[in-house]
Amino acid sequence: MFRKFVIMLVLSLLVAAGISQASSASRVCIIGAGYSGLATARYLQDYGLNYTIFEATPNIGGTWRYDPRVGTDEDGIPIYSSNYKNLRVNSPVDLMTYHGYEFQEGTRSFISGNCFYKYMKSFVRHFGLMENIQVRSLVTWVQRTEDKWNLTYMKTDTRKNYTEECDFVVVASGEFSTPKIPHIKGQEEYKGKTMHSHDYKEAESFRGQRVLVIGAGPSGLDVVMQLSNITSKLVHSQHILKSWHIFNQPDFPGNFISKPNVKHFTANGAVFEDDTVEEFDMVIYCTGFYYNHPFLSTLSSGITATENYVMPLYQQVVNINQPTMTFVGICKPFFAKLLDQQAHYSAKLAAGHFKLPSQDKMLRHWLEHVQMLREAQFKITDVNSVGPNVDEYFKALHKEAGVPLLPPVYASVFVFSGKTLLEDLQNYREYDYRIISDTQFKKKYNPREEVCPYDD
Amino acid sequence: MFRKFVIMLVLSLLVAAGISQASSASRVCIIGAGYSGLATARYLQDYGLNYTIFEATPNIGGTWRYDPRVGTDEDGIPIYSSNYKNLRVNSPVDLMTYHGYEFQEGTRSFISGNCFYKYMKSFVRHFGLMENIQVRSLVTWVQRTEDKWNLTYMKTDTRKNYTEECDFVVVASGEFSTPKIPHIKGQEEYKGKTMHSHDYKEAESFRGQRVLVIGAGPSGLDVVMQLSNITSKLVHSQHILKSWHIFNQPDFPGNFISKPNVKHFTANGAVFEDDTVEEFDMVIYCTGFYYNHPFLSTLSSGITATENYVMPLYQQVVNINQPTMTFVGICKPFFAKLLDQQAHYSAKLAAGHFKLPSQDKMLRHWLEHVQMLREAQFKITDVNSVGPNVDEYFKALHKEAGVPLLPPVYASVFVFSGKTLLEDLQNYREYDYRIISDTQFKKKYNPREEVCPYDD
Ligand SMILES: Cc1cc2nc3c(=O)[nH]c(=O)nc-3n(C[C@H](O)[C@H](O)[C@H](O)COP(=O)(O)OP(=O)(O)OC[C@H]3O[C@@H](n4cnc5c(N)ncnc54)[C@H](O)[C@@H]3O)c2cc1C
Ligand SMILES: Cc1cc2nc3c(=O)[nH]c(=O)nc-3n(C[C@H](O)[C@H](O)[C@H](O)COP(=O)(O)OP(=O)(O)OC[C@H]3O[C@@H](n4cnc5c(N)ncnc54)[C@H](O)[C@@H]3O)c2cc1C
Numbered sequence: 026m027f028r029k030f031v032i033m034l035v036l037s038l039l040v041a042a043g044i045s046q047a048s049s050a051s052r053v054c055i056i057g058a059g060y061s062g063l064a065t066a067r068y069l070q071d072y073g074l075n076y077t078i079f080e081a082t083p084n085i086g087g088t089w090r091y092d093p094r095v096g097t098d099e100d101g102i103p104i105y106s107s108n109y110k111n112l113r114v115n116s117p118v119d120l121m122t123y124h125g126y127e128f129q130e131g132t133r134s135f136i137s138g139n140c141f142y143k144y145m146k147s148f149v150r151h152f153g154l155m156e157n158i159q160v161r162s163l164v165t166w167v168q169r170t171e172d173k174w175n176l177t178y179m180k181t182d183t184r185k186n187y188t189e190e191c192d193f194v195v196v197a198s199g200e201f202s203t204p205k206i207p208h209i210k211g212q213e214e215y216k217g218k219t220m221h222s223h224d225y226k227e228a229e230s231f232r233g234q235r236v237l238v239i240g241a242g243p244s245g246l247d248v249v250m251q252l253s254n255i256t257s258k259l260v261h262s263q264h265i266l267k268s269w270h271i272f273n274q275p276d277f278p279g280n281f282i283s284k285p286n287v288k289h290f291t292a293n294g295a296v297f298e299d300d301t302v303e304e305f306d307m308v309i310y311c312t313g314f315y316y317n318h319p320f321l322s323t324l325s326s327g328i329t330a331t332e333n334y335v336m337p338l339y340q341q342v343v344n345i346n347q348p349t350m351t352f353v354g355i356c357k358p359f360f361a362k363l364l365d366q367q368a369h370y371s372a373k374l375a376a377g378h379f380k381l382p383s384q385d386k387m388l389r390h391w392l393e394h395v396q397m398l399r400e401a402q403f404k405i406t407d408v409n410s411v412g413p414n415v416d417e418y419f420k421a422l423h424k425e426a427g428v429p430l431l432p433p434v435y436a437s438v439f440v441f442s443g444k445t446l447l448e449d450l451q452n453y454r455e456y457d458y459r460i461i462s463d464t465q466f467k468k469k470y471n472p473r474e475e476v477c478p479y480d481d
Numbered sequence: 482m483f484r485k486f487v488i489m490l491v492l493s494l495l496v497a498a499g500i501s502q503a504s505s506a507s508r509v510c511i512i513g514a515g516y517s518g519l520a521t522a523r524y525l526q527d528y529g530l531n532y533t534i535f536e537a538t539p540n541i542g543g544t545w546r547y548d549p550r551v552g553t554d555e556d557g558i559p560i561y562s563s564n565y566k567n568l569r570v571n572s573p574v575d576l577m578t579y580h581g582y583e584f585q586e587g588t589r590s591f592i593s594g595n596c597f598y599k600y601m602k603s604f605v606r607h608f609g610l611m612e613n614i615q616v617r618s619l620v621t622w623v624q625r626t627e628d629k630w631n632l633t634y635m636k637t638d639t640r641k642n643y644t645e646e647c648d649f650v651v652v653a654s655g656e657f658s659t660p661k662i663p664h665i666k667g668q669e670e671y672k673g674k675t676m677h678s679h680d681y682k683e684a685e686s687f688r689g690q691r692v693l694v695i696g697a698g699p700s701g702l703d704v705v706m707q708l709s710n711i712t713s714k715l716v717h718s719q720h721i722l723k724s725w726h727i728f729n730q731p732d733f734p735g736n737f738i739s740k741p742n743v744k745h746f747t748a749n750g751a752v753f754e755d756d757t758v759e760e761f762d763m764v765i766y767c768t769g770f771y772y773n774h775p776f777l778s779t780l781s782s783g784i785t786a787t788e789n790y791v792m793p794l795y796q797q798v799v800n801i802n803q804p805t806m807t808f809v810g811i812c813k814p815f816f817a818k819l820l821d822q823q824a825h826y827s828a829k830l831a832a833g834h835f836k837l838p839s840q841d842k843m844l845r846h847w848l849e850h851v852q853m854l855r856e857a858q859f860k861i862t863d864v865n866s867v868g869p870n871v872d873e874y875f876k877a878l879h880k881e882a883g884v885p886l887l888p889p890v891y892a893s894v895f896v897f898s899g900k901t902l903l904e905d906l907q908n909y910r911e912y913d914y915r916i917i918s919d920t921q922f923k924k925k926y927n928p929r930e931e932v933c934p935y936d937d
Contacts, residue, residue: 324783324802333844334841334845383787388787395848396852399852
């Protein structure tokens with residue numbers, strides 16, 4: 026009798042905790058109308074599910090919509106995109122397209138960010154997604170209830186708050202918008218100007234200045250390239266590319282100085298780890314971004330979300346503690362097609378096309394993944410990465426959920442193009458990559474004017 | 482203005498999520514009056530904190546209180562302890578005492594479980610803990626509210642439910658009570674009897690029977706030793722001690738058969754992995770225990786608790802998502818003094834004697850720990866273990882919280898006594914271990930009758 030009571034209690038708690046798995050969700054709420062949110066919407070639509078995208082800004086596109094403003098937009102919302110003028114994609118566009126909606130042959134591989142944005146708008150029109158996108162809706166809180174989710178958002182024009190019910194929530198709010206500035210000794214003593222790459226828009230405003238750029242990720246490299254003929258002095262401090270000067274080095278004028286990490290700042294400059302000193306007027310931190318999910322807490326959603334970690338996520342997608350919530354686009358590094366795969370996996374889960382393992386088994390899978398990352402030499406802050414073997418990841422999503430298998434050539438191009446970019450940093454975007462079979466691709470130097478096949 | 486709003490929002494969410502750290506808790510609730518709960522109570526009392534222990538059964542002692550009954554107790558509650566008659570401790574008692582409350586010199590090292598239970602009762606009397614222990618109070622739900630915890634319990638005699646407020650919760654509900662029975666092929670075909678070591682009380686009732694014992698953990702070894710001269714046939718199936726017969730093998734009568742894992746059961750017996758077959762009337766699963774925290778869910782407490790994992794825990798103690806909750810005794814393998822250290826750390830946190838790192842830093846620490854365990858060849862289900870280097874763990878608790886440093890000799894005795902147990906399995910409890918300095922101990926063969934220095 027008492028045992029029965031305990032079993033009933035446990036069962037009812039499990040149900041209350043939402044551990045039981047839904048079949049097909051009757052309403053899906055997507056947070057964010059960037060690449061990932063739109064990808065998810067398209068698959069949900071394919072599967073006949075009812076969904077709404079809540080987008081904070083007045084526009085779709087996320088990262089890919091360049092905004093010339095710094096600070097806040099017309100509604101007083103912080104400018105979202107970290108894009109800059111003249112940005113061109115840093116991975117071949119074939120690795121970035123939505124499944125089955127490809128660029129026409131002959132388009133160059135490294136198109137402009139602006140062209141990719143136009144492509145996304147075309148995708149939205151083609152699949153008729155716009156009518157389910159609710160813009161100027163900043164999601165402020167997501168709360169699990171007995172058997173649903175309550176999603177609260179603020180209309181940014183009226184500042185009014187609304188709460189809506191969802192059966193399934195897809196978090197696709199991006200991860201490249203909250204600037205991460207490392208703590209460096211003496212920062213408070215430094216009297217010059219400081220900014221983060223998030224606010225970098227174009228090179229011209231730095232003409233004649235003495236600039237320190239910190240970081241050699243994609244943004245750091247781009248900013249250095251763009252400033253190299255503009256500033257009166259350009260100091261690049263970084264620790265990633267210990268030997269990038271040994272390749273076909275960009276033809277910088279004499280004012281370019283490569284440095285290791287900053288040891289400490291001074292009033293007018295900095296001392297570097299090699300004990301050399303440089304003076305400058307401006308620091309641009311190209312030091313990456315923090316995760317930012319102020320609309321989630323463990324108690325509201327079961328997810329642990331801090332500036333460096335979002336966990337525990339099964340397949341880097343599913344909230345293990347509340348599997349009617351998924352995350353699309355939380356891993357790094359990646360190429361956009363990987364997000365399209367996660368979107369598809371997510372939609373298939375919402376549609377009830379497959380059944381997840383138990384919570385305990387998903388945790389085991391996740392823990393094993395975390396341990397594997399260490400063996401593969403990943404940093405601890407890369408715990409949300411899919412790991413070194415992207416192909417294995419695609420195979421896993423395919424096997425478990427029936428997501429169409431992305432042929433191995435994509436991962437090959439990604440790895441190859443990433444590695445060889447340094448062989449010709451200044452011109453790497455003038456090459457074309459063409460995928461010719463599931464396993465083969467061709468690379469060719471082919472500089473030319475961009476002809477973007479999509480218009481506004 | 483809007484940025485300010487966002488900052489306020491984030492701050493208020495952080496506070497709502499209880500991330501802000503309390504100074505000294507005005508009321509601490511402890512779940513369980515076993516070794517760990519009592520240890521915690523003693524330190525809380527030392528620090529002048531107000532606390533209550535909620536204990537499900539009518540008694541203190543947890544594991545250490547032998548209960549001859551199988552099934553449920555007088556209140557209809559499942560029998561808690563997994564102890565058996567004639568149990569003797571499997572680690573020297575010096576590794577099990579509460580700090581500063583030691584057994585008198587000359588007591589033998591491997592005392593009876595019954596004597597250890599008397600010792601615990603003496604400890605409770607000595608420190609006057611009893612008045613703060615509320616027995617027959619089964620905690621059924623723990624819920625984080627804005628700034629407190631609501632703890633709900635059922636009085637097992639009246640079946641009435643009560644909810645009380647706590648500032649700080651210590652979970653010390655034990656981890657050796659919910660039987661784990663692995664799935665083995667053909668289990669449903671087998672027509673004989675089946676039980677788990679949790680319900681094993683004494684050898685006599687198996688006289689003349691043909692018994693299969695599965696498992697070679699502490700309970701498995703004890704059960705085999707106890708049954709060896711009682712049963713008509715004794716089959717021991719296990720995979721841990723691949724070569725334990727090469728040591729000073731216990732002098733079993735001819736009816737003892739050592740086997741690898743069961744491949745599959747049959748109606749009257751089993752086929753083993755070496756393809757041999759044995760028949761028997763009874764299976765005793767000595768296959769360990771599951772975690773069981775039906776009173777917690779992620780949404781109620783921030784803790785992910787399944788049968789195999791409790792996470793994420795900073796220092797294997799602190800609920801990283803709600804650091805006003807700690808767990809004492811959730812790690813394995815261990816010796817009881819380690820739980821006393823965790824209890825002290827826990828009490829110091831409740832008393833505000835030290836400040837935890839940020840949530841993000843605690844997560845990083847925990848993730849690094851998880852990764853380290855893999856390098857140290859731990860199983861994935863040992864993710865709550867403190868790891869191979871117990872001394873480093875003690876040093877960490879000492880350095881961070883000021884918990885008195887347990888000298889390295891304790892870990893040495895633990896490792897040594899564990900390893901050498903197999904050299905004389907039948908007599909290993911007839912040796913004495915004496916700690917003679919912070920780094921040295923002596924081992925001596927010294928069989929004699931037990932004189933327990935504590936009485937009821
Ligand atoms: C400078 C730069 C260059 C890049 N170059 C490449 C490249 O060449 N190739 C490549 O594959 N990837 C590149 N990336 C990565 C790129 O971000 C991804 O390819 C992809 O755009 C990510 O899409 P997303 O939808 O996940 O996020 P985002 O594009 O960031 O979109 C997130 C959306 O969510 C909205 N949102 C956020 N919070 C809320 C909220 N609380 N409520 C409502 N809405 C919200 C945002 O307004 C935004 O519209 C680059 C990134 C940056 C920053
Ligand atoms: C057979 C066996 C032999 C062992 N031998 C040794 C040994 O030789 N040396 C050694 O160091 N360790 C040994 N151990 C480990 C032993 O369990 C620990 O040393 C120690 O007793 C654990 O104490 P604890 O307080 O954490 O848990 P427990 O002793 O299990 O106590 C937990 C208490 O919490 C109560 N409780 C549980 N749930 C609730 C609830 N929901 N509400 C209220 N109360 C609740 C229980 O009733 C119980 O009283 C052995 C364990 C077993 C099973």
